[in-house]
Amino acid sequence: MIAIPTLTTDRLTLRAPHIDDFDALAAFYASPRASFVGGPLTAELSWRVLAQEAGHWLLRGFGRWVVEHRASGAPIGIVGLWFPAGFPEHELGWDLFEGHEGQGYATEAAHAARSYAYDMLGWTTLISLVADGNDASTRVARRLGARPDGRFTYERFGDMAVWRHPAPSEVAA
């Protein structure tokens, strides 16, 4: 077991994934919203995804957080640092659950996760992988200052656009 850090932003808390997040995650993965990230999935496969999130932290020492809306305490998405076997380099990823899009939450959470990667882990670069047609995610990548940087084919999600984030020196301040 490792201690998973908690990050706080104006409106959000990024915290360790927990078994109580299963219902929210399963609802997301059963919805059309998950079509860009390997969904829709059955309950069992959604469990595996949640268990993988926890396992990733244990294997890599970093991972993705469950994003909680501070005012309501509700889990609204999963955002963070992802480097499973087969990925070309460290990725910053974001999945927002149904009903929480359009309010800048993904950008706010991803900012916090990127700062953690640069300031606490000392990383010097990050990519985000976005499936073709995932316009909402593309907008988040742009808002974060990322630029297109080629393509990558992942056996689980297919062919995706690579977005390269600005370096630590470019996002300082």
Place this chain on the structure above:
Amino acid sequence: MTQTLTTSRLTLRPLAPRDEDAATAFYMSERSAMTGGHLPRPAAWRAFAAMLGHWQMRGFGLWAVTRKGDDTAIGMVGPYFPAGWPETEIGWVLFDGAEGHGYAFEAAQAAMADARTRLGWTDIVHYIRAGNDRSIRLAERMGARLDPDAPRPEGSSGPALVYRQPGGAP
């Protein structure tokens, strides 16, 4: 203190990041086809990450099976209960080269006894894919019987037979 179970020949300890290579190799091998494996490396790694995460989520999971005096995992055996699973399962897989010594039986007996006493499990089943004759023989040797009326887990691993241990609800 790390909890472990010991049998005459084996030590069962919690699955750990250091089991990555052995477990990933298993999920990539043809041997794992009957348990949803025989996967490319990225999927095999994710399968192991999920097994590891099961411990984090539930506080228990499949144990890493090791021979006494050698920490290398030769298989994974123990309580498995993902969300959406109809009933509590004791599962087992042995990695390449570890079969044929009765290790799975020895480990599964210990894991099942521990699940009954420590986790309070009463209704224990084993989900086995039709055609996995070695696992069917093991389930029967452990006292389980085919339960054709039991609910099956929905999911990716194909049609499952349900073997049930005596002593629980029907």
